[in-house]
Amino acid sequence: MSFLGRGASTSNGGINHERLEMAMNEIEMVSDVFNRIVSSCHGKCISNRYAEGDLNKGESVCIDRCVAKFFDVNKKVGEKMQAAGANAQATGSSSFSL
């Protein structure tokens, strides 16, 4: 998840706000993806009946595979976006210039 790495000039000693903002973007992205995996895999693997509080064997195995598959989908979609020349400004909302 390192596609946010724009070049950043180092301001020695002081705070390089551009670099901090890039780091924050990366954290936001990872955290957003994590939360989506938690939610998606809960929907896919956990039954809504809640007869017990522990994960049973089937649920546990399902979670492991679900997370792996989500990563795969993330990778495939990322490759497609890059192949399409998907640029932040371009694809996000191409005809949506404010």
Next chain:
Amino acid sequence: MSFLGRGASTSNGGINHERLEMAMNEIEMVSDVFNRIVSSCHGKCISNRYAEGDLNKGESVCIDRCVAKFFDVNKKVGEKMQAAGANAQATGSSSFSL
């Protein structure tokens, strides 16, 4: 979308933060509505089977009508909110359309 136009005193040369905040609110609002239309009309018009990657004729026509209808609903709800004087910030303003 000019309902956020509260009077803002101009600070010559410097930055008028109130005016910037109003502009940001306007951008957030437009962007929020746009994202809701993308999501709603995807649910209404795009089948979940994904047999092909192109929009077919039916989907394309559905999208056009869906966006137009969403705008209409937005306008109707906005008129109702103004008529009801629903909120202090909203009532004082001139128009609530996008």
Next chain:
Amino acid sequence: MSFLGRGASTSNGGINHERLEMAMNEIEMVSDVFNRIVSSCHGKCISNRYAEGDLNKGESVCIDRCVAKFFDVNKKVGEKMQAAGANAQATGSSSFSL
């Protein structure tokens, strides 16, 4: 909702940013919970047919009970989280009720 009450040194006259941030967290939390109740209880109590614009008797009673039950669930989950010492910030604090 006093679980955010970490000790904050008072900076006399000036702005104590830590204290403001804590207050903001509290407001965000209350507002988040409120919005979730509005949405959950709408799903539980309001029919999707919209034959009239007023709440009928059954819907009104359902809303009252729904909000009360949501508060109960919030309390139970909060107690469990504290018992489990689920999170660093939460564990150190005294109570997790709204």
Next chain:
Amino acid sequence: MDFSQFNASEQAHMTKIIEKKQMQDFMKMYSGLVERCFTSCCNDFTSKALSSKEEQCVMNCADKFLKHSERVGQRFAELNAESMGPARP
């Protein structure tokens, strides 16, 4: 929420932040309401014009949602006051 221990500049700052949040919350509530009523009421896309039946549904949906929110707000305030009350000396 108890801001009594805040000094004047903190209260002023807080007021500005709260006003900003109220504005954002209102806008989000508004667009969420539009989306909700659109989703519930509009299911025919053989035409781009809102039918009178759809329009009536949207009006009722918006009306009902606002009344629902208000009622939730009343109960919320009561229960919040109850749970806050005994906890504060």
Next chain:
Amino acid sequence: MDFSQFNASEQAHMTKIIEKKQMQDFMKMYSGLVERCFTSCCNDFTSKALSSKEEQCVMNCADKFLKHSERVGQRFAELNAESMGPARP
């Protein structure tokens, strides 16, 4: 959006804020797209590897979503221009 009444420093500030928002919006759109296509296309968890059928579905889903977004964007811009037009003197 009309920023013509902004002075130079305000416009510079605004540009930075908008760029930041565009970046955040793009990231959110991207992860939302991944979630959407995962949810629609992946329903078999007897294996952790993406099947070729699932992969094809994901590719079509992503393709279609981007085309959908673009078309919505076009209609949105047109309707927005229409509704803004007469309202501004």
Next chain:
Amino acid sequence: MDFSQFNASEQAHMTKIIEKKQMQDFMKMYSGLVERCFTSCCNDFTSKALSSKEEQCVMNCADKFLKHSERVGQRFAELNAESMGPARP
């Protein structure tokens, strides 16, 4: 995440921002958990009191969600480390 190239003041700033985000994320996770378990477990509104059956469901739901999150977190960290590893020199 690699912050090794950050200087001391940047790291201090980053730490504060991350702590703030963790707090917000925790609160959101918490209220999301409450909503999730309420939605799954409470379907009878002929009474305002939580039945013992509903309460048991809520407890199991919360338990299971926390264990689910933890397990996802473990797999996530492993797969993230894998995918980061080769990409960084």
